[in-house]
Amino acid sequence: MPRPQLAEFMRRMEPNSVAILPGAREATRSNDTEYRYRQDSDFYYLTGFNEPESIAVIAPAREEGRYTLFVRPRDPEKETWTGRRSGVEGAKEKYGADEAFAVEEFPAKLLDLMGNARNLYYRIGGGNPDLDDTIVRQIARMRMMIRRGITAPQAIIDPGAILHEMRLFKTEDEIALMQRAADIASEAHAEAMKFARPGMKEYEVEALIEYLFRKNGAAGPAYSSIVGGGVNATILHYINNDATLRDGELLLIDAGAEYETYASDITRTFPVGGRFTAPQREIYELVLDAQEQCTEMVKPGVTLEAMHLRSVEILTEGMVRLGLLEGDPAKLIEEEKYKKFYMHRLGHYLGMDVHDVGGYHKDGQPRAVEAGMVMTVEPGLYISEDAEDIPDKYRGIGVRIEDDVLVTPDGYRVLTSKAPKQIEEIEALTAR
Ligand code: GLY
Numbered sequence: 014m015p016r017p018q019l020a021e022f023m024r025r026m027e028p029n030s031v032a033i034l035p036g037a038r039e040a041t042r043s044n045d046t047e048y049r050y051r052q053d054s055d056f057y058y059l060t061g062f063n064e065p066e067s068i069a070v071i072a073p074a075r076e077e078g079r080y081t082l083f084v085r086p087r088d089p090e091k092e093t094w095t096g097r098r099s100g101v102e103g104a105k106e107k108y109g110a111d112e113a114f115a116v117e118e119f120p121a122k123l124l125d126l127m128g129n130a131r132n133l134y135y136r137i138g139g140g141n142p143d144l145d146d147t148i149v150r151q152i153a154r155m156r157m158m159i160r161r162g163i164t165a166p167q168a169i170i171d172p173g174a175i176l177h178e179m180r181l182f183k184t185e186d187e188i189a190l191m192q193r194a195a196d197i198a199s200e201a202h203a204e205a206m207k208f209a210r211p212g213m214k215e216y217e218v219e220a221l222i223e224y225l226f227r228k229n230g231a232a233g234p235a236y237s238s239i240v241g242g243g244v245n246a247t248i249l250h251y252i253n254n255d256a257t258l259r260d261g262e263l264l265l266i267d268a269g270a271e272y273e274t275y276a277s278d279i280t281r282t283f284p285v286g287g288r289f290t291a292p293q294r295e296i297y298e299l300v301l302d303a304q305e306q307c308t309e310m311v312k313p314g315v316t317l318e319a320m321h322l323r324s325v326e327i328l329t330e331g332m333v334r335l336g337l338l339e340g341d342p343a344k345l346i347e348e349e350k351y352k353k354f355y356m357h358r359l360g361h362y363l364g365m366d367v368h369d370v371g372g373y374h375k376d377g378q379p380r381a382v383e384a385g386m387v388m389t390v391e392p393g394l395y396i397s398e399d400a401e402d403i404p405d406k407y408r409g410i411g412v413r414i415e416d417d418v419l420v421t422p423d424g425y426r427v428l429t430s431k432a433p434k435q436i437e438e439i440e441a442l443t444a445r
């Protein structure tokens with residue numbers, strides 16, 4: 014059966030329009046080996062079809078078929094190498110397409126499918142230049158056919174305008190999948206706290222986490238896991254994960270699972286096989302305070318911008334208190350001095366993509382959140398080893414705390430609450 018999302022997408026399309034959405038292609042890793050396949054999020058959201066090289070054509074007014082899938086056809090020899098295909102028949106029977114064809118036939122069918130549609134929904138520059146080319150050439154040819162009664166589309170519209178707005182609001186089914194992705198990753202973070210100890214390599218902890226992701230049915234990490242001990246915690250996109258963990262250092266882990274194409278995104282920071290030192294605790298408590306206060310702001314009507322500004326205030330005031338910054342907090346904020354230690358935003362939307370789609374502004378203004386949206390709340394402080402004019406005791410400390418938060422009609426629900434973040438809870442797991 015076609016997914017309900019497809020019917021809703023059709024309902025939101027302009028009249029007299031056709032949409033073309035490609036699936037993801039396979040990606041080469043090196044020479045003739047490929048990455049494990051991951052379907053394009055928009056395509057999967059609409060079709061539920063997980064095979065490479067596919068194309069969906071959605072034409073609500075087309076009598077011969079409103080929903081056409083182009084797929085890789087059955088091929089016993091190729092299937093021996095790369096796995097079973099649904100084929101043209103499966104696309105109709107299992108996925109509810111009205112019509113299905115081998116993907117090679119797409120260029121030849123394009124004229125017929127576009128009909129005389131006034132608008133074409135297609136994401137030009139969406140990462141498939143071959144398909145861009147096929148479509149642009151077809152439109153150019155159609156312009157030459159005007160005397161035969163054929164008209165080319167007058168507008169090319171990014172389907173993201175509809176789809177990304179739909180994806181921003183999660184249904185109950187999607188929330189259940191996101192909760193599962195969050196639970197799997199939360200459990201893995203708790204296990205990492207019990208497991209990590211001085212002398213281990215960061216990648217040993219990474220391996221435990223990703224083992225638990227797979228063991229519990231996730232496709233794997235939703236993004237490259239960050240496992241940074243000591244000063245590596247101050248490098249925002251540290252993914253080498255190959256240093257040795259040392260006694261007395263903190264370990265920052267930013268790792269989330271992808272479950273049924275939905276992501277979780279969690280960061281926890283904890284002492285390696287021991288207890289927080291006093292300076293580590295001071296930084297940690299400040300970040301935790303910002304994280305909790307900002308989370309409590311979440312309810313319909315608040316903007317991510319307002320939450321971010323609040324995090325800047327709390328962290329800046331705290332940094333003045335600790336002697337990391339000097340001066341009037343309001344002035345330090347105006348001059349963006351806090352960015353030396355807090356250089357990213359408080360959070361982002363979360364869904365099928367870890368940095369999920371959906372507009373952050375409406376009519377040029379920061380947009381209010383609404384029930385059904387999911388976002389991260391992830392303040393952090395990153396104190397470089399060679400920062401000038403700071404107390405030595407804070408050098409090389411990096412802390413981020415990141416939860417995934419669902420907006421509910423009257424507030425919020427933290428999806429990642431099973432990942433410990435209170436100091437006492439953490440030390441109960443890390444103390445040896
Ligand atoms: N792990 C990516 C992020 O936190 O945004």
Ligand code: MN
Nearest residue numbers: 267278279415
């Ligand atoms: Mn993260």
Ligand code: MN
Nearest residue numbers: 278389391415
């Ligand atoms: Mn994040």
